[in-house]
Amino acid sequence: MKLDPIDLRILEAVQREGRITKLRLAETVGLSPTPCWLRLRKLEQAGLIAGYHARLAPRRVAPFATVLVEVTLANHRQSDFDRFERAVSARDEVLACWSVGGGVDYILKVVARDIDAYQRLIDGLLADEIGIDRYFTYIVTRTVKEDGPLPMALFAGP
Known part of the structure; x- marks a missing residue:
């Protein structure tokens, strides 16, 4: 269109x-x-x-932790990607999951009541054997900017 x-x-x-x-x-x-x-x-x-x-004001709803997670899978067959994507798509705590190029396979945005709840989520994903080889956790300490509107001016003609 x-x-x-x-x-x-x-x-x-x-x-x-x-x-x-x-x-x-x-x-x-x-x-x-x-x-x-x-x-x-x-x-x-x-x-x-x-x-x-x-658009909710999440910190006013309840306290929570936001965690970014880099995930590398053990194998890289299509069935491995499909299994992982189905598993994380079924978890409400995973707000976003991006398949990325570079040194890792996925980046996830996760919310949890606290860090212990986040660790239980990760432990569950590992126990489910969905192909995770390595993961790295980054705790968000402060949100500077998040999910702004798509800048429509980028798509206007010359």
Whole structure:
């Protein structure tokens, strides 16, 4: 799907404010409400908008530890990658898992009630024999920036 500048403005607006009204969205992007709504529906139907979510203030909900984990698998067959990915996808504590190039196979973002709970998670994954050869743990001590909006200006034409 080819995106024009108005589509990019719509995407930028809804990612910053998911609860924006149709009228306010139309004003923001410079369209009348009906054409704006039709474009928004087209973007949703094309799968460019994956959903609308509330952004929580997690530290106000409960204290927790954020941990980044580098994982290297013992073997590198497709079945090894599939087994590992299924296992971590099934764990709610694993907020994100990225397959990466370089010296490790995966980087995980994990949350746990505390470091002991994190260690129990890792011990469980090791006991499940999902192919982990080595892992390195990095405890997040302070969040500087996290999960900002996609900078739509990067995708605008020259």
